[in-house]
Amino acid sequence: MTFNAAALLLLILGLALIGWLAGRARSAMLAGRAGRKLHSRPQYHGWYVALWLFAPAAIFLAVWTSASPALITNQVLTTPAAESLPAFGFERGAILSDARSVAQGQQAAVRLPAAAPLVKPYAEATAHYAWIGIAAMLALALAGGAYAFTRIRPEFRARTRVERIVMLLLLLASLVAILTTFGIVLSLLFESLRFFSLVPVSELLFGTYWNPQSGAPVADTFGGIPLFWGTVLIGAIIAMLVAIPIGMMSAVYLTQYAAPRVRRWVKPCLEILAGVPTVVYGYFAALTVAPALRNFAVMLGVPNASTESALAAGIVMGVMIIPFVSSMADDSINAVPQAMRDGSLALGATPNETIRQVLIPAALPGVMGGILLAVSRAIGETMIVVMAAGLSANLTANPFASVTTVTAQIVKLLTGDQEFDSAKTLAAFALGLVLFLVTLLLNIVALRIVKKYREAYE
Amino acid sequence: MNRDTAPTDWNAPAMQSRIARRYAAERRFKALGLGAVLLSGLFLAFLLFVMVGNGARGFTYTHVAVPIDFKATPLTVDASRLDDPDADQVIANAGLSDIVAFAAGEALGEGGSDVISENAWKEVRTAIKADPDLLTGKTVFELPASSRIDIAAKEGAKGELGARVAALKANGRLSTGIHWPFFRNADATDPAVAGIWGALKGSVLTIVIAFLIAFPTGVLAALYLEEYAPKNRWTDLIEVSINNLAAVPSIIFGLLALAVFINWFGLCQASALVGGLTLALMTMPVIVIAARNAIKAVPPSIRDAALGVGASPVQVVFHHVLPLALPGILTGTIIGMARALGETAPLLLIGMRAFIGDVPNGICSPSTVLPMQIFLWSDEVDRGFVEKTSAAIIVLLILLLSMNALAIYLRNKFEKRW
Amino acid sequence: MTQDDLTIADPKMKAEGVDVFYGDKQAIKDVSIDVGTDLVTAFIGPSGCGKSTFLRSLNRMNDTVASARVTGRITLDGEDIYAPSMDVVQLRARVGMVFQKPNPFPKSIYDNVAYGPRIHGLAAAKADLDSIVERALVRAGLWDEVKDRLGESGTALSGGQQQRLCIARAIAVDPEVILMDEPCSALDPIATAKIEELIHELRGKYAIVIVTHNMQQAARVSQRTAFFHLGTLVEYGKTTDIFTNPKQDRTKDYITGRYG
Ligand SMILES: Nc1ncnc2c1ncn2[C@@H]1O[C@H](COP(=O)(O)OP(=O)(O)OP(=O)(O)O)[C@@H](O)[C@H]1O
Numbered sequence A: 001m002t003f004n005a006a007a008l009l010l011l012i013l014g015l016a017l018i019g020w021l022a023g024r025a026r027s028a029m030l031a032g033r034a035g036r037k038l039h040s041r042p043q044y045h046g047w048y049v050a051l052w053l054f055a056p057a058a059i060f061l062a063v064w065t066s067a068s069p070a071l072i073t074n075q076v077l078t079t080p081a082a083e084s085l086p087a088f089g090f091e092r093g094a095i096l097s098d099a100r101s102v103a104q105g106q107q108a109a110v111r112l113p114a115a116a117p118l119v120k121p122y123a124e125a126t127a128h129y130a131w132i133g134i135a136a137m138l139a140l141a142l143a144g145g146a147y148a149f150t151r152i153r154p155e156f157r158a159r160t161r162v163e164r165i166v167m168l169l170l171l172l173a174s175l176v177a178i179l180t181t182f183g184i185v186l187s188l189l190f191e192s193l194r195f196f197s198l199v200p201v202s203e204l205l206f207g208t209y210w211n212p213q214s215g216a217p218v219a220d221t222f223g224g225i226p227l228f229w230g231t232v233l234i235g236a237i238i239a240m241l242v243a244i245p246i247g248m249m250s251a252v253y254l255t256q257y258a259a260p261r262v263r264r265w266v267k268p269c270l271e272i273l274a275g276v277p278t279v280v281y282g283y284f285a286a287l288t289v290a291p292a293l294r295n296f297a298v299m300l301g302v303p304n305a306s307t308e309s310a311l312a313a314g315i316v317m318g319v320m321i322i323p324f325v326s327s328m329a330d331d332s333i334n335a336v337p338q339a340m341r342d343g344s345l346a347l348g349a350t351p352n353e354t355i356r357q358v359l360i361p362a363a364l365p366g367v368m369g370g371i372l373l374a375v376s377r378a379i380g381e382t383m384i385v386v387m388a389a390g391l392s393a394n395l396t397a398n399p400f401a402s403v404t405t406v407t408a409q410i411v412k413l414l415t416g417d418q419e420f421d422s423a424k425t426l427a428a429f430a431l432g433l434v435l436f437l438v439t440l441l442l443n444i445v446a447l448r449i450v451k452k453y454r455e456a457y458e
Numbered sequence B: 001m002n003r004d005t006a007p008t009d010w011n012a013p014a015m016q017s018r019i020a021r022r023y024a025a026e027r028r029f030k031a032l033g034l035g036a037v038l039l040s041g042l043f044l045a046f047l048l049f050v051m052v053g054n055g056a057r058g059f060t061y062t063h064v065a066v067p068i069d070f071k072a073t074p075l076t077v078d079a080s081r082l083d084d085p086d087a088d089q090v091i092a093n094a095g096l097s098d099i100v101a102f103a104a105g106e107a108l109g110e111g112g113s114d115v116i117s118e119n120a121w122k123e124v125r126t127a128i129k130a131d132p133d134l135l136t137g138k139t140v141f142e143l144p145a146s147s148r149i150d151i152a153a154k155e156g157a158k159g160e161l162g163a164r165v166a167a168l169k170a171n172g173r174l175s176t177g178i179h180w181p182f183f184r185n186a187d188a189t190d191p192a193v194a195g196i197w198g199a200l201k202g203s204v205l206t207i208v209i210a211f212l213i214a215f216p217t218g219v220l221a222a223l224y225l226e227e228y229a230p231k232n233r234w235t236d237l238i239e240v241s242i243n244n245l246a247a248v249p250s251i252i253f254g255l256l257a258l259a260v261f262i263n264w265f266g267l268c269q270a271s272a273l274v275g276g277l278t279l280a281l282m283t284m285p286v287i288v289i290a291a292r293n294a295i296k297a298v299p300p301s302i303r304d305a306a307l308g309v310g311a312s313p314v315q316v317v318f319h320h321v322l323p324l325a326l327p328g329i330l331t332g333t334i335i336g337m338a339r340a341l342g343e344t345a346p347l348l349l350i351g352m353r354a355f356i357g358d359v360p361n362g363i364c365s366p367s368t369v370l371p372m373q374i375f376l377w378s379d380e381v382d383r384g385f386v387e388k389t390s391a392a393i394i395v396l397l398i399l400l401l402s403m404n405a406l407a408i409y410l411r412n413k414f415e416k417r418w
Numbered sequence C: 001m002t003q004d005d006l007t008i009a010d011p012k013m014k015a016e017g018v019d020v021f022y023g024d025k026q027a028i029k030d031v032s033i034d035v036g037t038d039l040v041t042a043f044i045g046p047s048g049c050g051k052s053t054f055l056r057s058l059n060r061m062n063d064t065v066a067s068a069r070v071t072g073r074i075t076l077d078g079e080d081i082y083a084p085s086m087d088v089v090q091l092r093a094r095v096g097m098v099f100q101k102p103n104p105f106p107k108s109i110y111d112n113v114a115y116g117p118r119i120h121g122l123a124a125a126k127a128d129l130d131s132i133v134e135r136a137l138v139r140a141g142l143w144d145e146v147k148d149r150l151g152e153s154g155t156a157l158s159g160g161q162q163q164r165l166c167i168a169r170a171i172a173v174d175p176e177v178i179l180m181d182e183p184c185s186a187l188d189p190i191a192t193a194k195i196e197e198l199i200h201e202l203r204g205k206y207a208i209v210i211v212t213h214n215m216q217q218a219a220r221v222s223q224r225t226a227f228f229h230l231g232t233l234v235e236y237g238k239t240t241d242i243f244t245n246p247k248q249d250r251t252k253d254y255i256t257g258r259y260g
C-alpha cells in the first residue's frame, strides 16, 4: 500500500466533479421547488461545492506528499533493524533508498545486502502513513463538500463566493513571486550569517587568498578577491569586449541597412544563438575554443597558458550574450523617433554619421540599461565557466591563464561530499548572497534606466 | 541674392575629397555592420558544424558478429523465470557474461573478449528475454564492440590496434549500425551501453512538473496584476520582484532549492520533483511577464463591451480577455520552458550531478536531465564519450529548436492587430 | 501650367513630369513646377493630396522610404538631382528641410546648430564654427533667447523655440533652398507669428518652399502658390491671383473652405 499522489489527485478531482454536478442539480431543484429565481446560475453553485471539496483536500495532499517521506524514514529509523546503519554519509542514504525502492515496489530485489532487513519496516511504515494520509484527505474532502452542499439556497450568492475565491487564488499566485524573493533572501542570508560567524565578512570581501580546505574554517583561506576578479575579468571585461561591439553593430546593421527580407531571416538566427543551452556553449568552449587558444598562446610564448583559460570562457560567453545585446540595442534604436533620423539625413549627413552622432547618442540610455542587464547575466552565468574557466583561484590579468569565478566556486563547494553545515558549504551561500546582491543592484538600475528612456520617447 | 557670405563651393577639390572620405567611411561602417552579423552567423554555423560533425557518429556504433552456441555452452536457467521481474538478476547469476566472453574468444581468437564491450552480454540477455528459444541453438549476435575498437574503426588507428581492426574488417566481422542502446538505456560508465533515455525521461518529468506549477501560477499572477491589482506599494513590490526574478542568475535558484526544498522540507534529492519545482520558480517570472504583455495587448474596448452587457469582472477576464491573450501567453510559456529544458546550473546544486544508472521511474526517484547528462559525459575520460556528448547535444538542440519553432509559429499565426 | 507673367527666367529648382509611387500606389501624378530663387512658394491642398511627398522628393528624402519611387525630372540649377552622378549628401546640404514637428537632436543647442557644419567641414577652426552658429541663430531669431545657454539641451526649449532651432540648424549649412513642411502646425499663434516673420527675413536669401494648411499663412508669406489635389498640381500662380481670382473651380472651392 503506497501513497500515490497522482492517483489520489485524480480521485479528488473525480469527487469534485461529482460535487459540481450535485451542487448544480440541487440548486436547480431547490429553485424549482421554491418557485423562486436563483441569485446565481446553477453552475456557480456547482463550482462552489466543487471548490470546497477540492481545495482543502488538494492542499492537504500537497503537504502530505512532501512531508510523508521524512515521516516514514523517521519511523523506520526507530526500528531495531536500523541500528546497524552507518551513522551518516552517502552509504547510509544509498541503503535507505534501496530499501525504500524495494518496499514501494519500484525494484524487484535489494542491491545492497545491508538494505534487506530494512525492507519490511519500510513497507510497514509506508502503509501506515498511506492509510493515515488517505483517510485524512478523504475526510477533509467530504467535510468540505458537505459544508458547501448544505449552504445551497436559492438566494445564496454562490457566484460572488466563487468569484471571491477566484480572486483570492489570483492574489495568492501573484504572491508566489514575493515569496520566492523572500525565500532567496532569507535562505541566503540565514546560511551566510552562519558562515560569517565562522569567517569574518571582511575576509570574504577583501581577502586575496582563496583555497577552502575540507570543511574546516581555516583562517585566511576564504578571501574572495580572486573570485570577484575572475568574475569581472570573464563576465564584465572579456565577454563584453566581444558582445558589445558585435551586438551593437549587428543591431545597427539590421535596423538601418539590412533589407526587410534579410532582417526576417537573420533575426531568428540570432534567436537560435540565444536559445542554445549554456551547457552546449560550455562544452564548445572546452572542446574547441580553449585548446585552440592555448596553442595560440603557446605560439606567442605567453607564460601560464592553460587549457582552462579566462579568454576561452569569456569569448564564448560573449558570443552567448551577443543576441541579448543586439536585441536590446535594436529596441533602443527603434525607439528613437524617425524624425530624429530624418532631421539628420535632411542636413546631408550620411547614414553612418546619422547613426553614430544622432541615433546612438539618443539611444544611449536604453543601450546602457541593456548592457548592464547583459553584465548581470554574464556574471551569473555558470556552466560556461565551470566547464571552460577552471577552478584555480588566480589573481592574474593574463587572459590566457586559468581563473575562477563566483559561480564556478559555488558549484565546486556544493558538489563535493561533505556535511551541509561545514564552512565550505556555507561559504557557497555567502558567495551566492554576494552574487545576488550585485545582480540585484545591476538589474534594478538597468530596469530603471530602460524604463525612464522608454518614457522619454513615449 | 543678398547673402552675407559666399555660398559654399561644393565643387572645390578640398570639399570633393572630403565627401569622398565620408563615403569611404560610410562603406567601411556598413561593411563592419555586415561583418558583425556574419560573424554571429558564422559562429552559430561553426558551433552547429562541430556538434553535428562530432555527434552524428554518436548515433552509430561498431558491432562485432559473434556466434554463440548455447548447445555447446549451455546457460542453465529455468525458462519459466525469464518473465519474472528479477529475470535480469537470474540470467546474470547463471554466468552469461562468461559464456559470451568465451564465445568471443572462440570466434575472434586470442583477446577476442577485449574486442567486444564488457557489457555486450547485456545485449545478449535482452535478446534472450525477448526470445527464450535462442537458448536452444546457435545464433550469430551483433554485439557492441569495445569503445577502443569502435573509435579505431570509425577514425582509423595505427599500430597493433589498427592491424587488429583491419583484420576484423577483412573477416567481415565488423559492421556499423544505429546504436539502439543509446536511445534505450540510462547512463553507464561504458560508452558501448550508455544512453540518453534515462536523462530524456528525467527531462520530460522535470519539465512537466515545472509547467504544471509555473503555468497556472504565472497566468493567474499576470491576470491579477494586469486586471485587478490596485496601485499600491504591495503591487509595486510584486512588480519589482517579478522583474528582478526574471534576471536573477539561475544558480541562485539552485541555492534556494537546496536550502528550502532539500534541507528544510527534506524532499527527495536529485529527483524530478525538486528539479521541476526549482525550474518552475525560475520560469514563472518569465511567464508572468509574457502573459502580462499579451493581456495588455487585448484592447480595453473588449472589456468595456463585456462589462456593458453585465458580465462580472471575473467573467470578463475568464470569458474574454484570457482566451484572446492565450496565444501570446503560450508563446512566452514555450520559450520559458525551452529555457528551463536547457538549464543545468541550478540542478547541479540539488544533487543531479550524481551518476544515475537507472531510468527514473517516478518523480521522486533519483534522475538526471539531458543537459546534465551532457555535462557529465563531457567530463568523462573515455574518448568514446566525446561523440556521445555531441550526440546528446544534437538531441537536446533538436528538442529546443522544435519548441522555439512552435513558439514562432504560434506568434506568427495568432499575431493580431486590433 | 506656367503662364507668361510668372515664367521664372532662371528657376532654382525645376520639376518636370514628376510621378511618385509608394509601391503600386501613385501619390504624385505628372507634376511640373518651377521654384524661383528669391521667392517663397507655398504648397496648399487637402490632407493626403501629396504635398509632403512632393516636397520630400525635392531633396530626395523619399530615398529613405523603401517603397518610394520617383520618376520624371527634377533639377537644381539645371542639374538632375536623380542622376547617378548627383551626390545625395551634397544635394541635401544645398536643399535643406524643416519638418512639421520640431525635431532637435538630444544634444546641446550649440551642437544642434553646429552638427551640419561639422559633418560637412564648413568651419576650419573653432572660431569659425562659433561664428557660423551665432549667425544661424541670429538669422533664426533665436540668438537673444539662447545666447546665455548654448550648452543646454535643445530638447529643453519650448516648441516654438525648438522649431526656430531647427530652422537655424538648416540655415547653418548655408543651403540654397529651404523646404518647410507645415513648420507651424505644432505651434501656438505667437510662435507661428515669429516663424512667419522669420520667413520674411529669410526671403531673398534662400529659395523657400513651404507647405501649409493655413490659407492666411500662405497668403501672408508667399509670392507663389501651388494648389495640389489628389496627387496632381491643379493650379499654380502668383499668390495674389490664386487667392483673389482662382482659375479653377476646385481651387476656389478649397480656398473658400467648401471642402478640404
Ligand atoms: N511612406 C508611405 N508609404 C505609403 N504611402 C504613403 C507614404 N507616405 C505617404 N503615403 C501616401 O501618399 C499620399 C500622399 O501623402 P502625403 O503625406 O504626401 O500627403 P500630404 O499632402 O502631405 O498630407 P498632409 O496634409 O496630411 O500632411 C497619401 O495617400 C499617403 O497615404
Ligand SMILES: [Mg+2]
Residues within 6 Å of the ligand: C051, C052, C053, C181
Ligand atoms: Mg504632409
